[in-house]
Amino acid sequence: MEFLNAIIxxxxxxxxxxxxxxxxxxxxxxxxxxIYGVLRFANFATGDMMSFGTMFAVLLTYYFQSLGINFGxxxxxxxxxxxxxxxxxxYMLTIDKFVFSYYRIKKSPPVQLAMVSVxxxxxxxxxxxxxxxxxxxxxxxxxxxxLKATEFKEMTGFNEGLTIKSTQVITIVITxxxxxxxxxxxxxxxxxxxxxxxxxNEDLALLSGIDPKRVVMITWMIAGxxxxxxxxxxxxxxSYRPFVYFNNMLPIFAAAIVGxxxxxxxxxxxxxxxxxxxxxxxxAYKKFFTYILPESLEPDSMVQLxxxxxxxxxxxxxxxxxxxxxxxxxxEGKKI
Numbered sequence: 001m002e003f004l005n006a007i008i009x010x011x012x013x014x015x016x017x018x019x020x021x022x023x024x025x026x027x028x029x030x031x032x033x034x035i036y037g038v039l040r041f042a043n044f045a046t047g048d049m050m051s052f053g054t055m056f057a058v059l060l061t062y063y064f065q066s067l068g069i070n071f072g073x074x075x076x077x078x079x080x081x082x083x084x085x086x087x088x089x090x091y092m093l094t095i096d097k098f099v100f101s102y103y104r105i106k107k108s109p110p111v112q113l114a115m116v117s118v119x120x121x122x123x124x125x126x127x128x129x130x131x132x133x134x135x136x137x138x139x140x141x142x143x144x145x146x147l148k149a150t151e152f153k154e155m156t157g158f159n160e161g162l163t164i165k166s167t168q169v170i171t172i173v174i175t176x177x178x179x180x181x182x183x184x185x186x187x188x189x190x191x192x193x194x195x196x197x198x199x200x201n202e203d204l205a206l207l208s209g210i211d212p213k214r215v216v217m218i219t220w221m222i223a224g225x226x227x228x229x230x231x232x233x234x235x236x237x238x239s240y241r242p243f244v245y246f247n248n249m250l251p252i253f254a255a256a257i258v259g260x261x262x263x264x265x266x267x268x269x270x271x272x273x274x275x276x277x278x279x280x281x282x283x284a285y286k287k288f289f290t291y292i293l294p295e296s297l298e299p300d301s302m303v304q305l306x307x308x309x310x311x312x313x314x315x316x317x318x319x320x321x322x323x324x325x326x327x328x329x330x331x332e333g334k335k336i
Contacts (some may be wrong), residue, residue, distance in 0.1 A: 006291035023175035026271030027230030029255035037262035041113035051245035053088035087225035165258035260329025312317030
């Protein structure tokens with residue numbers, strides 16, 4: 001019984017949160033690796049682009065709520081996803097047309113495009129601040145819990161309660177669906193094959209009759225879907241604080257590099273590697289060991305390897321270690 005209580009404790013405070021956070025990072029990491037694999041530059045505006053798409057979801061959610069429109073027991077924000085994606089794609093294609101395409105035509109080096117993306121990042125932050133401001137906004141409605149701790153205790157008789165939030169299930173399920181559709185698109189459709197060919201060898205792809213403008217447009221459109229959905233899921237699970245998304249750029253890039261930059265499969269898995277590392281290394285295991293150890297060996301301290309203040313330091317450390325010892329990433333394999 002005590003061992004099962006310990007397992008439930010870990011499920012509640014580490015495994016479920018890590019799966020949820022990992023799903024959010026995975027979508028961002030695939031965004032990064034897709035842009036790098038096809039357009040060949042590191043997009044440092046990733047976090048703020050996720051914030052930009054989420055901003056429209058927040059505003060539309062408030063508007064729908066004012067009209068009395070809801071999605072039943074599900075968050076109203078899910079109804080706004082198509083509209084938010086449209087605005088995100090429109091913004092990305094506009095930025096590409098007036099900014100990135102100029103440097104792409106000039107055959108600028110990747111580092112120059114990366115620096116341009118930093119400028120795009122600051123412009124995006126300014127637009128968000130002007131439209132919605134810097135404040136924390138909660139836009140989750142509907143049923144917040146699928147299972148409450150008290151209900152679980154009554155059903156099972158365990159001392160430890162298990163809480164399953166609706167946002168956790170929604171995040172994991174939507175991420176799996178989106179990633180499966182994207183992998184199917186990249187591998188089974190003519191457009192996806194064209195994108196992979198363009199990524200492998202641009203000159204050969206052009207000789208084969210592949211339209212580079214169309215490839216670039218489709219890449220930004222897929223990136224817009226990933227950024228918007230990833231941002232909305234993160235905002236629903238936590239809350240929408242615009243500039244927190246900027247802070248998430250480090251774990252997102254770490255996930256992409258761990259998975260092998262340019263490898264969407266690796267980026268997906270890399271998101272979970274970073275999430276589990278951050279959460280498991282900063283969790284206080286005192287109660288867990290109290291359940292599984294004899295009373296004489298129960299710890300007096302928190303048994304916490306690192307403070308939660310060091311979460312981003314964990315991401316940075318993993319990123320540096322991977323770059324030093326395995327620059328191609330842990331999950332080597334098929335590229336885009």
